[in-house]
Amino acid sequence: MERNLxxxxxxxxxxxxDRKKELVSKGSMRQEYHFMPQAGWMNDPNGLICFRGKYHFFYQCNPYGAFWDCMYWGHAVSEDLIHWEYLPLALAPSESYDDYPKGGCFSGSAIVCEDKLFLMYTGTANNGNGVEQTQCIAYSTDGIHFEKYGGNPVLRAPKGIKADCFRDPKVWKHGDTYYMVCGASRDNKGLALLYRSKDMFHWSFFNVLAxxxxxxxxxxxxxxxxxAGDQYVLTFSPMGAGDHTSVYMVGDFDYETGKFDYYISKEIDWGLDYYAPQSFETMDGRRIMVAWANEWEWMPLWKDWGxxxxxxxxxxxxxxxxxRKKPDGLLQFVPVKELENLRVNPIKKEKFVLEEQETEIKAGDGICYEIKFNLDLQETxxxxxxxxxxxxxxKNTVCLFDLKKGExxxxxxxGDGWSKGISRSILNLKEKNELDVHVFVDRSSxxxxxxxxxxxxxxxVFASDEQNQIFMSAYGGKAVISGLETYGLKLS
Structure with missing residues (x-):
């Protein structure tokens, strides 16, 4: 009965x-090569995994409107991380622990266990004692149709942790033991809790990971x-940390104590629209990360959702x-090589000089394109x-490399008459001969x-199709550009 509900x-x-998707597909802001919902609202990536030869994306979604509300899990599969086939929704609110108008099936992850695809997610409900978030299990034999575990929830917030701040489990296996890290808040400070299990159903608290x-x-x-190599990486999105929206930490981890000792902390992305990243391993052994192209800090401030x-x-x-991890321990986040298969109409230029007068650059149709170049710091x-x-x-969106101030x-x-904000980061040019730049532009990003x-x-950036020009300039002297490559990008 419960499963039928x-x-x-x-x-x-x-x-x-299905009723809305055809009309929605005609929208002028629809992306060309980024993954997006057929209709309605989408936020966090969930359950990213390879299962039986295909990549699976799950994601939080609201099928009934293009705004955040009660959460379901959408589902799609791909063979190349670029072209996606939408499958039926994987999870829907239906139980006392996850059926709530402003709750539902929140974020989580996936793992293969005994040839079944397991989902671990946060159920969010309110049964008269305030919002309560618990960790729950669903599983599937075919990777499409899921059944919720009859013993849910498998975890409730421990003592000292706010019941409405205990969410987003990420699960993995090491040796013969399953481990799970979960986001939380204690004494108004963020933390990651570490749990372990022998069977995916019975979990015990291990330690505060960080x-x-x-x-x-x-x-x-x-x-x-x-x-990552001999080290470990913790990533998370901290709430209430200002410009810090997606952080990574690199350090050492001890499976005997369950404690993570980090010595590097940096940003994955300084942009205004990069949040809740999740990673998974591809069939050829790469570690791939995907994030939601929005962010909570600014979205509710507007009169509408965009x-x-x-x-x-x-x-x-x-x-x-x-x-990828560099020799100095810092991480790189490189757009997947599969994107090269979308390239059309290449243009290449070995070397040219920029001055204050604008130089126009051609790249595809000026709407969906890729640009690569190097800035020669020795000659600039x-x-x-x-x-x-x-x-x-x-209108325009301006990227500025301030070589004098290092920013x-x-x-x-x-950019579009609606979006606001400037993202900023430190530009470290010490002992470098060139600065490499790689740009991807889609209809709305x-x-x-x-x-x-x-x-x-x-x-x-929700720009109109009339916004299809690209210009480059240099101020306070000349700039030497080498190895310019531009491409149009098309799915078909």
Missing amino acids: MQLNIQRAQEEI ESRGEWGFMWECPDFFQ PSYREGWSGFFNLPREV TADQVEIKLRCGDG MSVDRNF VEIFADQYSNNHSNN
Whole structure:
């Protein structure tokens, strides 16, 4: 009976999506090559995994409107991380522990156990004692149709942890033991709790994996933990930490004590629209990270949820990125190589000089494209180098490399007549001969990677198709550009 209720709720929600998806697909803000919902709202990536030869994306979604509300889990599969087939919704609110108008099936992860695909997710409900978040299990034999475990919830918030701040389990296996890290808040400080289990159903608290001492916000959302070479990496999105929206830490981990000792802490992305990243391992052994291309700090401040909301959809994922560790321990986040298969109409230029007068750059149709170039720091005398993207109709988005002040910024205040904000980061040029820059632009987004993919900015810009020009300039001297490559990007 209980399982049938979830299936009924999935059927109803799927009918709502099917009724809207054709009209929504015609929206002027729809992305060309980023993953997005067919209709309605989408936020955090969940349960990213390889299962029986295919990549699976699960994601939080609201099938009934293009705004955040009661959460379901959407589901899609791919063979190349670029082209996606939508499957029926995987999870729907249906039980006393996850059926609540402002709750539902919150974020989680996936793991293969005895040839079954297991989902571990946060059930959010309110049964008269305030919002309570618990950890729950669902599983599938075919990877499409899921059944909730009859013994849910398998974990409740421990003593000292706020019941409404205990969420987003990420599960993995080491040896013969399953481990899970969960985001939490204690004494108004964020932390990651570590649990372990022998069978995926019975869990015991192990240790506080890592915690804020006041410097990393009041709640850690969507933690992830994985090995990179001889070290380990913890990622999370700290709430209440200002410009810090997606953090990674590199350090040592002891499976005997369950404690993580980090000595590097950096940003995955400084942009205004990169949140709740989750990683998984591909079939060829790469560590791939995917995030939600939005962020909570600014979204509720507006009168509506944005231009795409008015088209009946909201939210998409940033480009999948391969995580690589450099010899100095810092991480790189490199757009996956599969994106190269989308390239059309290449243009290449070995070397040219920028001055204050704008130089126009051609890349595809000026709407969906890729640009790569190197800034020669030895021959450049300019104080600033600027690239203007999605220009037209009096609007543009400006990326500025301030070589004199050591800062990179992306200004979208004049990008579309709606979006606001400037993302900023330190530009470390010490003892470097060149600065590498890699840009991906889609119909509603700008993602800029610099300095060996360690200084990244992802920002949504809902530009019109008339905004299809690109310009570059240098101020306070000349700038020498080498190895320019541009491409149009098309799914078909």
